[in-house]
Amino acid sequence: MDFKDETTLSRRTFVKGSLAGLALAGAAGSAALYGCAPAEEKQQSGGDAPVEETDQIVWGQCFVNCGSNCALRYHVRDGKILYLETDNTGDPENTQMRACLRGRSRRRWINSPDRLTHPMKRTGKRGEDKFEQISWDEAIETISSELKRIIDTYGNEAIFIAPGSGVSGSIVQSAHQRLFNMLGGCVTRYGDYSTGCIQGVMPYMFGKKFSPYDNVHASSMTEALNSDLVIMFGNSPAETRMGGGNIVFDYTKVKENGARIIHIDPRMNETCSGTLDEWIPIRTGTDAALVSAIAHELIANDQIDLDFLHTYCVGYDEETMPESAKGQNKSYYDYIMGTGYDMIEKTPEWAAPITQIPADRIRTLASDIAGAKALFVAQGWGPQRHSNGESATRAICMIPLLTGQIGLPGTNTGQREAEVGSIAGSPTIGGIPSGDNPVTVKIPNYEWVEVIDRGEKMTATNAGIRGADKLSTGFKFVWGFAGNSFTNQHGDINHGHDILADESKCEFIVMTETVLTDSAKYADILLPDVMAAEQFTIGTNGYTEWYRGVRVGGPAQEAPGECRKAYDVQADIADKFGIKDQFTEGRSSEDWVEFLYKQTADKNSDMPSWEEILEQGVWKQEVEPVIGLKDFRDDPVKNALETPSGKIEIYSEELAEIADTWELDEGDVISPIPIFDPGREGYGAVTDEYPLYCSGFHHKARAHSSFGFIDVLKQAARNQMWMNPADAESRGIENGDLCSVKSPRGEIRIEAKVTSRIVPGTVSIPQGAWHDADMYGDRIDHGGCSNTLTMSHPTPLAKATPAHSCIVQVAKA
Numbered sequence: 146m147d148f149k150d151e152t153t154l155s156r157r158t159f160v161k162g163s164l165a166g167l168a169l170a171g172a173a174g175s176a177a178l179y180g181c182a183p184a185e186e187k188q189q190s191g192g193d194a195p196v197e198e199t200d201q202i203v204w205g206q207c208f209v210n211c212g213s214n215c216a217l218r219y220h221v222r223d224g225k226i227l228y229l230e231t232d233n234t235g236d237p238e239n240t241q242m243r244a245c246l247r248g249r250s251r252r253r254w255i256n257s258p259d260r261l262t263h264p265m266k267r268t269g270k271r272g273e274d275k276f277e278q279i280s281w282d283e284a285i286e287t288i289s290s291e292l293k294r295i296i297d298t299y300g301n302e303a304i305f306i307a308p309g310s311g312v313s314g315s316i317v318q319s320a321h322q323r324l325f326n327m328l329g330g331c332v333t334r335y336g337d338y339s340t341g342c343i344q345g346v347m348p349y350m351f352g353k354k355f356s357p358y359d360n361v362h363a364s365s366m367t368e369a370l371n372s373d374l375v376i377m378f379g380n381s382p383a384e385t386r387m388g389g390g391n392i393v394f395d396y397t398k399v400k401e402n403g404a405r406i407i408h409i410d411p412r413m414n415e416t417c418s419g420t421l422d423e424w425i426p427i428r429t430g431t432d433a434a435l436v437s438a439i440a441h442e443l444i445a446n447d448q449i450d451l452d453f454l455h456t457y458c459v460g461y462d463e464e465t466m467p468e469s470a471k472g473q474n475k476s477y478y479d480y481i482m483g484t485g486y487d488m489i490e491k492t493p494e495w496a497a498p499i500t501q502i503p504a505d506r507i508r509t510l511a512s513d514i515a516g517a518k519a520l521f522v523a524q525g526w527g528p529q530r531h532s533n534g535e536s537a538t539r540a541i542c543m544i545p546l547l548t549g550q551i552g553l554p555g556t557n558t559g560q561r562e563a564e565v566g567s568i569a570g571s572p573t574i575g576g577i578p579s580g581d582n583p584v585t586v587k588i589p590n591y592e593w594v595e596v597i598d599r600g601e602k603m604t605a606t607n608a609g610i611r612g613a614d615k616l617s618t619g620f621k622f623v624w625g626f627a628g629n630s631f632t633n634q635h636g637d638i639n640h641g642h643d644i645l646a647d648e649s650k651c652e653f654i655v656m657t658e659t660v661l662t663d664s665a666k667y668a669d670i671l672l673p674d675v676m677a678a679e680q681f682t683i684g685t686n687g688y689t690e691w692y693r694g695v696r697v698g699g700p701a702q703e704a705p706g707e708c709r710k711a712y713d714v715q716a717d718i719a720d721k722f723g724i725k726d727q728f729t730e731g732r733s734s735e736d737w738v739e740f741l742y743k744q745t746a747d748k749n750s751d752m753p754s755w756e757e758i759l760e761q762g763v764w765k766q767e768v769e770p771v772i773g774l775k776d777f778r779d780d781p782v783k784n785a786l787e788t789p790s791g792k793i794e795i796y797s798e799e800l801a802e803i804a805d806t807w808e809l810d811e812g813d814v815i816s817p818i819p820i821f822d823p824g825r826e827g828y829g830a831v832t833d834e835y836p837l838y839c840s841g842f843h844h845k846a847r848a849h850s851s852f853g854f855i856d857v858l859k860q861a862a863r864n865q866m867w868m869n870p871a872d873a874e875s876r877g878i879e880n881g882d883l884c885s886v887k888s889p890r891g892e893i894r895i896e897a898k899v900t901s902r903i904v905p906g907t908v909s910i911p912q913g914a915w916h917d918a919d920m921y922g923d924r925i926d927h928g929g930c931s932n933t934l935t936m937s938h939p940t941p942l943a944k945a946t947p948a949h950s951c952i953v954q955v956a957k958a
């Protein structure tokens with residue numbers, strides 16, 4: 146069915162704000178449409194109800210941070226969402242932004258009785274979950290006066306917007322930054338929870354322009370169609386890119402094409418399972434050891450592409466070492482062959498006990514790699530979300546470098562597949578302009594809770610502070626918007642609680658949410674937000690490789706209670722500071738949608754007019770797949786990388802310098818080449834008390850903690866700890882048993898999934914379950930949130946999350 150057959154809400158209707166009038170506003174819907182209503186919906190609407198001519202279809206979008214931004218079509222009757230469908234435009238093969246089951250369950254969230262409906266103020270202790278309803282006037286007055294007091298007392302470096310990705314792609318997120326910038330600025334973050342190690346270290350290898358989210362340094366998944374061997378390190382698009390226009394769909398084509406696919410993962414993940422893909426189980430956190438042994442085999446058997454390494458790279462062997470490091474056995478070759486660094490030869494026999502992969506299997510893998518005509522190596526972001534992730538992520542890239550399998554058809558650089566980005570000529574469609582921030586200091590994303598605790602002690606060389614030698618103050622005012630990173634999504638919840646609960650540290654916390662999350666329990670003022678389906682919104686594409694797109698529409702229904710749009714709340718606060726006109730430029734949030742759309746469409750003549758996009762709801766532009774670093778391969782001089790040498794730096798002088806000059810905690814290692822370093826709570830760290838490694842993964846029933854309270858999703862994919870039968874048997878644990886999992890930081894309760902789909906000695910716990918503990922009592926987390934167990938100590942260079950590195954003990958509860 147073509148979208149043009151259907152009715153969409155006109156903006157005129159929206160601006161009138163009359164939802165009661167909606168049903169009558171549009172032309173008649175197509176009869177065939179309502180045949181799609183799920184049985185349950187039909188029952189709710191009175192069995193096989195006759196087609197209502199007055200039904201409306203409103204285009205919306207799923208903005209949770211799974212990264213896919215799928216399009217939704219809300220079917221609205223009498224101002225209520227009756228049911229929803231998804232994108233039905235474009236080519237079903239490649240360009241449909243089709244929602245997964247989470248997105249399709251959104252109505253259960255929007256209409257949930259758990260929605261926050263009134264502003265509240267905290268009456269108990271932070272984290273205790275005691276609130277009382279207040280008026281919007283009181284909320285705005287309190288927030289504004291606290292903001293003023295704290296800026297006056299501590300300066301703008303005491304102000305911070307907490308990480309929050311719950312409406313990624315919505316234009317209002319940046320409105321918070323805009324307001325703060327107009328009030329003198331605030332400290333911002335660099336890096337993120339997703340790719341912290343990659344962002345921190347890859348620029349030293351591939352140059353300053355490197356981004357894990359581009360289509361320059363990585364190939365499209367479909368390029369693997371031209372490959373005969375695909376190797377995936379901790380990469381599971383079937384769990385993490387689940388939308389219809391997403392990479393998982395392209396991956397299935399690669400499978401059908403018949404390329405051999407090998408997954409290296411502690412778990413036989415859902416991308417690998419149920420198919421003919423091969424799985425090589427690996428101990429969590431040891432990929433760099435496996436790669437080192439593969440490198441050893443390639444070198445020992447004369448199977449490396451020396452011409453490539455000498456032309457395009459620095460630091461493989463003595464010949465291409467930078468002057469400062471020559472003659473000291475500091476090359477990658479010296480590390481691998483045991484003539485430098487730890488003087489250990491990285492043979493398969495050396496790697497076998499570390500990785501749990503038999504030496505023979507490593508040899509066969511190396512020989513398959515050497516024999517591949519076109520090798521496609523891709524890593525997910527799981528291998529780098531480790532205490533040694535900075536080395537692991539670079540190590541994986543060594544496989545294509547050693548074999549010269551980069552920039553050619555059927556190859557990939559070792560990065561996760563390319564992302565196409567947003568519409569050409571559209572730097573702005575993503576958000577209301579935030580303007581210039583007078584405060585230029587940046588902190589590493591994962592250190593934000595620590596700044597509250599000990600900001601004054603954090604410096605450029607002990608905590609990765611950028612834009613200043615040190616911080617002048619800890620954060621005293623924190624605004625949380627659409628994030629659950631105060632506790633649930635941040636390492637070591639018990640530690641975080643101790644910091645946040647102390648009101649002398651962070652003096653004021655505001656949280657804008659839709660439901661009472663664990664983080665929201667720490668708010669001094671808690672504000673109920675209007676959800677995307679309840680307002681007029683714009684959004685662009687997420688992970689895709691075939692199209693860029695934009696979607697405009699809404700609202701589908703009215704928000705409950707006294708929910709208020711985050712933008713309007715910001716404008717109210719601006720008003721208290723006498724800068725409302727400057728903040729809004731006379732625009733409502735709806736006006737901004739139109740403004741941002743037109744600003745982009747003016748630069749891109751392919752885009753529909755404003756009237757057309759309102760009519761059609763969604764527009765897409767097809768793009769061609771790419772080969773990562775093709776330009777550099779074609780002409781390494783003209784297209785030199787932005788590294789000091791212009792080449793790929795296997796040895797980085799800059800990293801050597803940082804390793805010499807930064808203050809590192811004991812056990813933290815920064816290395817100029819990609820070595821295997823076990824890392825904190827990595828290989829060898831287990832003890833009698835904590836004899837198991839605990840890894841993690843992103844769960845298909847949730848996007849982080851988002852959707853984590855939706856019953857049907859919880860039932861469809863349970864929150865379970867994966868455990869090998871060998872580890873379960875010795876503990877008397879059976880499939881489905883409730884277990885206690887303890888780490889040096891805390892204890893959770895979680896059901897066991899006893900399965901040989903996980904390597905022995907490692908358990909794996911999906912992230913994002915809702916933390917559920919009495920924080921003023923025993924602190925045992927009955928919700929099974931993995932961050933009760935994880936570390937807050939960041940990685941050495943990037944100061945990023947090591948969420949998948951953790952040691953634990955497990956017992957039947």
Ligand SMILES: Nc1nc2c(c(=O)[nH]1)N[C@H]1C(S)=C(S)[C@@H](COP(=O)(O)OP(=O)(O)OC[C@H]3O[C@@H](n4cnc5c(=O)[nH]c(N)nc54)[C@H](O)[C@@H]3O)O[C@H]1N2
Pocket residue numbers: 210211212338339340378379380381384385386387409410411412414427428429430431432525526527528530531840841842843844845846847848849850909913949
């Ligand atoms: N359903 C769903 N999709 C999501 C999200 C979500 O929460 N739910 N979150 C989105 C976001 S923001 C992000 S950042 C991405 C995350 O995407 P990723 O970071 O790629 O996802 P993870 O599941 O953490 O890790 C991928 C795989 O790595 C494996 N792994 C863990 N440790 C190791 C290791 O040491 N070595 C190897 N070889 N493998 C390892 C895990 O078992 C898992 O199968 O997903 C996005 N998509």
Ligand SMILES: Nc1nc2c(c(=O)[nH]1)N[C@H]1C(S)=C(S)[C@@H](COP(=O)(O)OP(=O)(O)OC[C@H]3O[C@@H](n4cnc5c(=O)[nH]c(N)nc54)[C@H](O)[C@@H]3O)O[C@H]1N2
Pocket residue numbers: 209210308309310311312338339340530626627628629630633634635636657658659660662674675676677841842843848849850851912913931932935948949
């Ligand atoms: N242990 C462990 N921890 C991890 C990870 C891991 O792999 N392991 N992964 C990390 C990664 S990669 C990421 S990206 C982070 C993500 O961490 P977060 O950014 O905190 O992501 P969510 O948990 O999805 O929280 C988003 C919040 O936005 C709220 N929200 C949704 N819609 C709206 C809206 O319209 N308005 C408002 N105001 N709020 C809304 C949701 O209710 C939810 O509470 O987690 C990180 N945490």
Ligand code: SF4
Pocket residue numbers: 207208209211212213214215243244245246247248249386387388389848
């Ligand atoms: S959760 Fe992700 S894949 Fe699913 S509908 Fe939402 S954006 Fe799409």
Ligand SMILES: [Mo]
Pocket residue numbers: 338339340
């Ligand atoms: Mo992420």
